[in-house]
Amino acid sequence: MAELSMEDIVVELQRQSFYCGQIIEAASIVEPAVEAQYASLLEHSKVDSSIWTALREARGIEQLYSHQAQAIDYIMQGHDIVVSTATASGKSVIYQLPILDLLLRDPQARILIIYPTKALAQDQLASLNELILQIPALRHVLVSTLDGDTPSALNSAQDRNQRTAIRQSASVILTNPDTLHVAMLPGVARWQTFWACLRMVVIDELHIYQGRLGQHVAHILSRLQRLSTQFQFVACSATTSNPQAHMQQLTHRPDIKVISTDGSPRGARHLVLWDSLLKAGKLSTSAFSDTAYIAGYLLRCNKRAIVFCKTRQACELVQREITDYLSTSADLRSLRSQVMSYRGGYAPRERREIEAAMFSGRTRMVVATSALELGIDVGSLDAVIVVGIPITTASLWQQAGRAGRRSQTALALVIATSAPVDRHAVASAENSQAVFDRCFAPAEITTDLAIATAHLQCAAFERPINVEGVDSGFINEICDSSEELVRNVLTWDAATLRWACPMSYKPWPAAKVFIRSTRPTNEDDCWQVVTISNSSSNQKSVGRRVLEEMEAARALFALYEGGIFLHRGQTYSIDLVDPDTRTALVTHANVSWHTAKRDYTDIVPALALASAQPWPHVQYIYGDVEIATTGIGYRRIDSRTRKVVETVDRASPRLSTKSRGVWIDIPADVARKLVQSDYSVEASIHGAQHALLAAICSVIGCAPTLLSTECIGQEMPHRRSKPLCLVVFELSPVANTEDGPLLRSVARSRDI
Template sequence: MAGTGELLDVLLAGGRRADRATHVRVLPERAGEHADWPTWADTDLVHGYRELGVERPWRHQVEAADAAWAGRHAVLATSTGSGKSLAFWLPALTAVRAASASGVLAPGRVETVARRASTLYLCPTKALAADQLAALDRLVGAARTRDVRVATCDGDTSLDERRWVQEHAQVVLTNPDFVHFALLPQHRRWSRLLGSLRYVVVDECHAFRGVFGAHVGLVLRRLRRIAESYGSSPVFLLASATTSDPAESAARLVGVDPDDVVAVTADASPAGRKTFVLWQPPELPGREAPWSALVDDDPWATPVPVPAAATTAGDAERTAPPSPDDVWRVDTDPAPAAPEGRIVAEPDELPRRTATAEVADLLADLAAAGARTLAFTRSRRGAESVAASAQRALDEVDPELARTVRAYRGGYLPEERRELERAIRSGDLRGLATTNALELGVDISGLDAVLIAGWPGTRVSLWQQAGRAGRAGAEGLVALVAREDPLDTFLVHHPEAILDAPVEATVFDATNPYVLAPHLCAAAAELPLRAEELATFGPQTGELLAELVERGALRRRPSGWYWTHAEPATRLTDLRGTGGDPVRVVESATGRLLGTVDAGSADSTVHDGAVYVHQGLAFVVDDLRLADGVALVTRRDVDYGTWARWVTSTDIVSVDEQVAWGPLTWGFGHVDVTTQVLSYQRRRLPDLQVLGSTDLDLPARTLRTTAVWWTAPAEVLAAAGVTVEAVPGALHAAEHASIGLLPLLATCDRWDLGGLSTAMHADTEQPTVFVHDAFPGGAGFAERGFRLGATWLRATRDAIAACRCSTGCPACVQSPKCGNGNDPLDKAAAIRLLDVVLTHADG
């Protein structure tokens, strides 16, 4: 394929699109630095690596492998494609082979039978485990070491296969969910593996962040505890993207002291020159804001159980806990925030083309030019839309070209994903429009370009996605295409905030009582908890255990804490917060399984009448059977899509902290967020004109989480010149803009947050704006907003004021996930109100 200069010319269309590139930077190439193979490494494995083309390892691979072989916990935090897997498989497989050899040489000795080394490999997704299995099979085959028994084991593994793994496998590849639900509760069946456990590999550990990271950290503490009960003390090897302070993050995940973790961060692998382009889609002529129908992403991801009386006096921005596609982002260290008074959004006169439409055109042009490209989108709907639009554009040029672009996302069947991965590797496909399902370590190398539709939430994720371009030292092109969002607009006009700022730390709180309590129950069910073990789970464990005893969840005895209920304790928690088993999407006429949808998002995506798109083909949902976990669909060609509409209310459960800003109240605490899908709209494609609306009868759902809120009493509204009629629109606009700007301070993502604004709230008895975390128990985002209240609201005010649209647009006060269709909104009143609020905050 051509170099990045020619690809950049394709992107710029020979100069016709040059005005859309707000910044172009060339990142220089980096030379690689080799090291010798360790003397302890198994010679057959070294031969196998050489057969696969690895003549000598990179220096960082050897440093991490040496630390592991010496019995030190280690984390390797280097770039995408730097060969992290060699660093953990070399010591792990060498240990397996050495133990196997000792069993052959001394077959009569009991200890050689009981202590043969084993390895447990954990990763975020089944796809990554399958990819690693294929890579290990290639290595074992090249090394001719047939005495190494490797197997995957997860929820899809049959009982017979699972029994073989329990009795024979030396290397088991799985995920934290399986460890939580199956391995630890049935640890006696896994005693052979646990008693000989030498290494635990945690791959892509930067993905374990936020609430999910807290869950996984507690699963690893339970795993260490059970392994120790069988006499083993495994070494933990962690592989991560480049993150801030990886030793601290890895230690927090495993539950050990940071001084006990060796961090290897100097990347010695070669990197080709990379051209990084920041891109803003063009204005659409002849359109006037507001244009709330231009929705780029899924309107929500996960609903939540509720009382029937779910109503809202104002507006609610939809709570969106992530689906399995979406790795959520948490960090308590803020990204570089704008100084006071700095403008954080560029002026806009007209609405701009959506990032989805823009990326589809760029993907088509790059595919036509022969470039192999990944286009990362923010949702499953976005991936299908980008692929379908690119196919239509290419079909006009050459129907054969149209078949070289496909979609890739969660919810596809495993065999379908494997085929797509194979095709993009081999070059049979030139383009994949994907969710962040391909952000993690599935080995897809040699790509020419990466397109990113919208800020992915953190710089860690941005560089992970960008690292797919130009791997193995080749040149690559990366383009970040801005959505109409205040943060995206800010970033593409301030490249230093992306390209010159350090990456974030991976942050989570394993002491969150909402997360910790069910894991303590699970641990007690596995083996009674002893007093000397409580420090493993954190300093507040004793208090929480007392509360669990008082509630009847556990029973206290002199020998420890016991789980005495018949049902499994592991059912008390869901690691990923997806709300239950996936809903299967089944074609009514044939019984064919098309894919799955998380239980939480089923209400909004596969309700009766919904259009479900699979590889460009439209299916209409005939019947959603929530009790059976099935959505029955029929293949139909339709010229419309469907968008769910819902209503949300927020009730204050506890006020944990409160500050008076003059007459205002600035509060933080726990809230119950109640949501119910009420109807859906049909919108014609591609212009998104509303064709009609249909009511739905679906259950209400509730989420208990943490929120920050501020009130606007009558005297504040009067000082701002906000009349009674303008109050809902002013609060609504301020809420949307503040949600859009909080990621600048909390390093989260807009879709990690929800909110509500109301002209009169029952608990505060005043007009109130709420912003809450979209996860059970909270994830620290709202608390970060509470701590930085004045800075946050000032950035919000500046973002609204800097945008020159007349009544509000997606770059300032409109939201892509508004439950009320971005109505009402009053931009001018929001600015006046925030001016007065900030006066009191400064006081």
């Protein structure tokens, strides 16, 4: 096919055989191209000529965009800054250039760059090293990542030496909030030289740090500023409505310069809203099928694209749908190897391979979860397909912005699925037109006392706290009633006349304070999916390879004997599930169907830890629960038609895990009244549990994806004998027992 412009591609798309009016014309728009606005640095901001040579040789940069020049001028003047501009607007240059200049002027200077993910840090490590290698005076400079993938000091002497070398010799360390919190700050004595020489802290993807994670990061940065004060903050954020206020919340720095006028060029962007269920003379196919057709069409037009999916399973199914569709066409069959999937759960090595293949152009299309939403460089892209309307405007524009770098015309096509949220978005012309609005919500962080208390313990461990002296500002940043809190939760050390961390948090307080929503997976929680090279299910079989590792909460619903496991577009038959070794053995199976588990889940309250009585005769109880899933078979689903082709009865081992939950015991007289009124007791409980779950999410402000409930349906082979209750549980064990949404719901229930 001849090379088509993006305008022609959008027109021709509507002439394809699979098109039957799915585009919602009223909501689809074309954003005009924007020309670049350039500027020069002010006289006092001039940098060494070798830096310009490096930028020109490594990046092809001859001049700076206006927002880059403005931001760099502020940095050179010593200001704290936040840059809030569009995706792919060249934000990394804003901190890379001053870092190079600082290292040339002060060889002893140290720089810390904080990324939200390890993958993004690895990507930017290569980018910064590429520049440094172009500058002869800096070729001796060590730039390194330090994160969970860095060999642990607890292992061999070689591993200890590697971490020591990073700590002692690295001029620039790329890390994440987790490692800063749990490894760098508590080891204050070992890191003393680094903190003393720290001159710049860069926070990339600032908009990620909202809600409870944002509060954790704010306290971590306050702890950092207790140990080192002679540095400036440089932050980069996606577009939000309050970048300056958000950064002030996170850093407690009052005078922050904000740069939000984007000077980068942008080609025209076609924004298309596609309703996969829309009828126009005939019924459309499913969202996944439509995605495959559109993807095949773009590949035929020689375009490179990302397809974003909301879940891991959707990512695998869409990737398989695309490759299956390509197989049906002689002119597209050779392109199957150029379509890859990318999601959480893959080994780091696999993810780096996929990223490199995308960047080099060897792969022309990647089907990904939001793991690729952040700024990992995968090269120039022509189009983005978003399967399912993102929940937030910011997320939609982060994804849409991955295509169309510089003056390149791009396509962002958003597919509305059958999900209720999507149906609401396309229910009316007004709703549809709001999908591509640029109304960004403000970024906010929580002010939870339990989180503040936990970080106060960590800070006291790092250096005992002087309430009335040098730490008065720090404790005011922690919370309003800080002095009283210090006296209530810390231990007075008469020898130093300071407040110290109590023994209950030692020996390493940060190890007990998890900043993400769930506890990191450890070996006890982790399942391994192991592929074997033959059809034998003997666990001693040769040719074993760990395909994937997953947490127990995910294994409950993904691993069942006879089912199909999807990994990088390949289908594997699950031959054996062994709860004792937490291993699932799988063999490659070239089948055209996937499976859906038939099971029932029991949630059994085990130990009450807290309670409230919001209404007379009603106890709202929080505590430990056991979650047990029993597989009784599966449904085979044709991957092309989405129709169930067979229902299979096959028992699978009962899998269990533990979590925290809330429950309300149902009095026997309530059950009797339901029966007398011809209502199903179990159906009533089921509906009430989902209502309770929705109420908790609404009142507490947590994502529905963090919680679940017991679903009682047709798969239950017999009526189970157990006390009647409403129960909601946390899908993954929450990191801090005092920090989980369900325990917070108990406290809120007392106020209702």
